Amino acid sequence: MSAAAPTGQVPVRHRCLTQPTRQDGGNFGGYAEKRASYWRGRYKIQDGKYGTVADSTGAVVKFATKREAKQAADAEEVTVRRGQWRDPGLGQETFGDYASRWYAAQDLAASTMQNYRRHIEEHLLPDFEDKALAGVLRTDVDAWEKKERAAYAASSVKTWRSTLHLIFEDAIDEGLLTSNPAARRRGRGKRAGRSRDRGPEKVVTDALGILLTAERAALLSGRDDEFVATVLKGYTGKRWGEIVGLETEFVRRDAFRIEWQLYELDTGELVRCPPKDDSYRTIDSPDWLSALVSDHIARTKPTPCSCHGKTYVFQGQGTARTGGHQGAKLVDVARLAEVSTGTVSNVLNRPDRVAEATRVRVEKAIADLDFVRGGTVSEHAAHWRRNGFATWLFTQAASGWYPKKAPQEARPVPLLGEQWPGIPVRGRNASERADACWMPIAKGLTPHGLRHTHRTMMEDLGTEKVLMDERMGHIDSSVSARYAHVTAGMRKRLLHGLGEQWNAALDARRAMSPHSPVAVLDRLLRAGGKSGLPVRAASPAWFWGDRA
Template sequence: MGFAERRKNYWRGRFKTAPGKHLTVVDENGKAIRFASRGEAQRAASEAENKYRRGDWRDPALGQETFGEYANRWYETQDLAASTMQNYKRHIEEHLLPDFEDKALASILRTDVDQWEKKEKAMYAASSVKTWRSTLHLIFEDSIEESLLTSNPAAKRRGRGKRAGRSRERGPEKVVTDPLGILLTAERAALLSGRDDEFVAAVLKGYTGMRWGEIVGLETEFARPGSIRVEWQLYELDTGELVRCPPKDDSYRAIDAMDWLSALVANLVARTKPTPCPCHGKTYVFRGQSTARTGGHQGAKLVDVARRAEVSTGTVSNVLNHPDRVTELKRVRVEQAIADLGFVRGGAGSEHAAHWRRNGFATWLFTPAVSGWYPKKAPQEARPVPLLGEPWPGIPARGRGASDRADACWLPIAKGLTPHGLRHTHRTMMEDLGTEKVLMDDRMGHIDGSVSARYAHVTPGMRKRLKLGLTEQWEAALDARLTLCPTSPVRMLNDLLHARASTVQPPRQRSSAGPRIPAGSQAG
């Protein structure tokens, strides 16, 4: 039982914590409380002793550690994936420490956190602020585990302080496309890059739902006939380093691949003959882009000239090096294409980087493909992708005066679509086919922890129906593309269109010698 202890001109409360060990009743700052009467001191001491026995008492000296000190100590104890550690570091250094670094843990109140959140939302997207608050909440929760705090000031109280009705923080709806949109996006990305890697990658992502890191990190040994095995991903850190790590949430899986999709990947590998990369020593399906092949402002490439003249790259090379080996008609066509495109021999680099960079791919290849516009990049403003309209759907004009030489530009396919949006698109396509949820989760690498999911299992029949449905969607997209134009400047797609045309005659075909401004384009 607590007792009062007489001092010179005041009383203090004392209570027992162990045999021969007593503590003094103190305030929230750890200073001994001076009571005016013996009764007050004894009551406070008894109450403190009861709290101690119940386990509710904590030392007021704890929690005086500053948030900055604890956050640094907390971060050092984490042992997580490199991507997670990078995100935590960014959240703490850029968004939490500026407001809370010098404050004692115990002094941070719920109102302080709410005020910080309100300030952040005035500058950043609500979804980002929500993520940063989650990190703050986690840090406080771990401080409670260490008995530094008794409650979490970052905890959300449902329904408190909010206007009734639908949430005002709803983000924009995720943009998705359809099978034809996937095909057209893949074709345009290949035209912008000047090779087939981007065509295969966009189709693969749209028809498997693989994450971006899983596409970049797809090793040739896991691209097997009939399936794509997801074993690793390459995650790009802020330093530019690409870390080879397990897929998100350990979502290892084998994704069923239709015969045509397996053939598409196998043909690309057979033609490009990839070699082990210098950074990981592994052989990957897809190569990166060199600096000279991104940005939209560099000079035309040899493949651009070949596409414009509708000849092979070998023919273009012969015109440049051995003109006597080429017929007069082809030589004139190639020389005209060189003039139209502003091609400068040796003006575009040919070295490939080992891997794509997330920002470079999305900014200079994917976004222009789906929107028809290059983004703003100093000193240039956002601008339409300049095109030479023939052959359809147009050859990107590059180099100085590209806009003046252009006679067409692309209409948007799905403005706002992102590479991750193709993952959403794949899920939507499966929903449209009536695919069972257990198979959709298995394919996407999602985990359903419900009791119902424990009794659901994927069957061969489910897999077969899904592959048939996706094949029908692919063939319908090819038929629609044939209707627009029976040929393509992208070699892989051109081969697919020819093969499809030999088996199915589409209802309407556009001649490759048709109007200058075709469907999907507008005057530049």
């Protein structure tokens, strides 16, 4: 440093020298040492070892006067006597080197390790990799956060800063730093506009919305699995990984046990790991929901997957159907012709076994849908993929629109409206052959939004907080929670309330149309069992509309 430091400056870094030449004598306090054109401050660290006053980068401070050098040296010697002195070499390791060493030392869940790696590599290293740990200032962190917020959601940036804060905290524990530049100081900064840091409110729906979304998801996939899974998620509040990772051995007569989840890594690997935050729990199930899942297992007869060797309740779809599949499927032909898939298969392979009128009807459906044989049958994948399920089934079911995917823009799901609530049209010229489209049920609803929906439904039923926390897998560490306990009466009231909501949703759906192209729902609608509750006002026009 060429310019003299201000009078009274207390630097935080030190340069150590041995064998000093004491010029002013004495046994206590720092002293000033004359150099060619400046003064420097010297202070005693221990017997035979002296330090020179330096700035935060380790450079010697060049004082203009002897007095200034002496005052700075005295201040430094006080820190030594108080045991607050640090080796000036500490903290000079680059952030990139320390972050790599820090990451390698962690032993956490695969999902957490993946998130930390993404945070470090994609958002922290580009700005801090070559900086010394001790050289990262609070102003550097604030400038980084401001830049990130201009490009990313505030909630995401907050998460990345938390990771940065954790790394620096561990550096402090190792004695490499004395303070954390990523720490937020309370009461600092502007108050106005803080609400902008909040993310958008989560979209939720109700019991009828769950039912209708589940029906549409099944229509889009061409099978009942998505109907059962969507209803199960909406009425249990399970996390996505807990639905995908539900093993048949944990499906019980009156409950579902949460012991494992399947977490999808960025590599595509599905890792079998404990539920988030070790939220092992048993979720009580109404009789009708247990029957729905048990019947699904009996019908699909799942077998152990090759990746984990476990038998899971739900399977994924074929590879061609997980991302933007456009061709008509065998089930689409069957629905349009109002026959079974076996009958369609007979028309394709053994037409002599099918009645003439039925064969003509099936062949017309094949022509109308531009069905291409051999391009639609694929082996089911072992598990759903989060993005495939959300993007190509759930989002379309909730909003009624296909998402934007180059080269195509976002567009309504084209339907043939002859059989309510409409059959999705696929294949060439699907939009031209369609005559209807779906109206949104809950635009912006996501699979995780069903977890929020379940909590909202319980709130609406007046469920006790202790039972809601148990069901959702949340931990309340408050004192009052220690004295709250779940009782049989609480469980009974909740299951009764959920049953009433389900029956009311079935009644409302039956009022729209007494039948459904989805086999499992059609059986429920035919079974009757009216709840006697008021039916929500709705009409087919609310569920689908003319494309004109």
